[in-house]
Amino acid sequence: MDGQPIDHILQRRTDLSTFIVHFTRDTSTSARDNILSILTSGQIRANASFGMAAEQLRNTPYEATQRVACFTETPIEHAWAMSTPIAGRNVRLSQYGVAFTKDWARKSGVNPVWYLDITPDHDWLTNPLQQLIDQALEQLNLPFTQPGGLPPVLRLTPFIEQMGTGTRRDGTTYRKEFAWEREWRHNGTFNFSLGNAVAIFAPENDHLALSPTFYPRLGPMLAFLRSWTPIGVSNE
Structure with missing residues (x-):
């Protein structure tokens, strides 16, 4: 059958990305220190629990089963939007991040998030799923092996x-x-080697300071990308 390979077509679609990115934020340590810790340890820790069962399992022995490491498949040229202050958004991501190819991430257990609509009268998906969750929570009173x-x-x-x-x-x-975030997740801590990373995001004025730490190990194979902000968009 005539036609172009689907991979060639997808590479030309600017609305799709072949990468996923994890951005850091300020916690008890700075976002910059957090990206340095991630890159030197080869771990993105799953510190928080998310998903439809997260609240019901909060502060229980099973909370850890819902902890995830988070990524976005936002196209690289629009990555600035992830670190821009947004009204009503509780999480403030920084301009520091690390990118991986989507193909490699998928092989490593990273998966897209499934968003279910909870707009009024759109309960035909969430109600059956919530029933399954409630039934599962009743089973947690029984012994089981994770x-x-x-x-x-x-x-x-x-x-x-x-x-x-x-x-x-x-x-x-x-x-x-939050569907616009195009989030991907890994259940549990995400392990990688620096050779698996394809780019590091950082403010342009920090590239020279960061380069000596990682370039001697990978040289030009690892790119530093500027976490730019478009004209007219404030990053304060």
Whole structure:
């Protein structure tokens, strides 16, 4: 059959990315120190739990089963949007990050997040799934061995998030719209070698300071990308 290979076509689509990026943020240590720790240790730690079962398992012995390392498949030229302050967004990501090819990440257990719509009257997906979660939580009272004995749906929930805007029955409003982040996740701490990374994101004025740390090990094979901000967009 005539035609171009699908890989060649996808490489020309600017709305798609062949990379995923993990951006750091300030915690008890600075975002810069955090990216240095990640790159030297070869680990992106899964410190927080996310997904549809995260809240119900918070502060339980099973919370760790929902902890993930987070990435975005936002195209490189739009990566600036991830570190721009956004009203109503609790997480402030920095301009420091590390990128991997999507193909390699997939082989390493990184998977796209599945977003379920919770806009009013769009409960045909979330309600059945919540029922499965509730049934699984009842099973947690029984002995089980991780990960094989973990109820199957709880192995999926770290990769499932809700999205939607509406008004609750009590009259309060809600807005949970993060599908634009195009998030990918790895359940548990993500391990890699520096040779698996294809680029490091950092503010341009920090490239010279960071280069001596990593260039002697990989040289030009590892690119430093500027975490730029488009004209007219504030990064303060």
